[in-house]
């Protein structure tokens with residue numbers, strides 16, 4: 001039989017056991033509460049990130065970088081009717097001098113893509129020089145000037161023009177186009193990045209440039225664009241060992257349906273003729289609608305640069 005003393009100790013023992021059990025349960029609840037969100041966070045951190053996710057976070061903190069993209073075409077002495085699509089070598093040199101003296105550093109469009117995709121940095125005052133259509137004078141006049149002023153540019157060629165140029169008997173910097181071999185030479189200078197300006201969609205006919213025609217089925221358009229652009233990609237790979245990452249819309253004629261086609265073919269950026277200075281952030285979604293300002297010969301260097309705040 002238990003004594004009263006025994007009963008008392010039994011009572012204390014039971015109370016202590018209960019208290020310990022409650023304490024353990026409490027600690028368990030507390031531990032679970034602390035560790036569960038941490039576990040969930042850990043799981044989220046392990047999920048592979050697309051570059052865009054990390055980049056968007058940086059963009060939220062960072063200030064957009066002003067990136068003017070200048071658009072040139074032919075650089076030659078031209079006595080034709082006044083055109084907005086050529087500039088004299090003297091004026092082009094004036095532009096380079098101006099940019100140099102004002103602290104600008106030339107960058108390739110692929111460097112803008114790198115930045116927007118969250119890789120690499122940009123110089124303090126970046127400027128992108130772009131050239132459309134594939135002129136022979138890029139080799140005879142533009143390249144020596146780029147070398148003289150330590151600049152570089154993105155040159156967007158038209159496949160059909162390069163192909164046709166192989167048959168040309170007389171050639172002149174005033175009107176000829178680059179052959180495949182010359183495109184390769186230009187690229188090998190290290191001062192030129194080659195971009196695509198379509199194989200043969202550089203006309204304002206039933207189709208405006210490479211824009212989707214009114215009433216054209218989306219599937220038909222995607223097929224036509226893929227076929228045209230693939231032909232130039234293949235030719236550049238075979239003849240020049242180049243895989244362009246930049247696309248320039250002929251005449252700035254854009255269709256939103258073109259973007260998935262461009263991405264599928266490996267392009268990282270597309271140039272429009274939308275006249276504005278780009279505000280680049282660490283967000284690649286801006287890369288397929290980059291604005292450009294056309295450098296027409298009728299402006300003086302100062303007037304042109306001043307117009308866009310350069």
Ligand SMILES: [Zn+2]
Pocket residue numbers: 132133197202250251
């Ligand atoms: Zn063009």
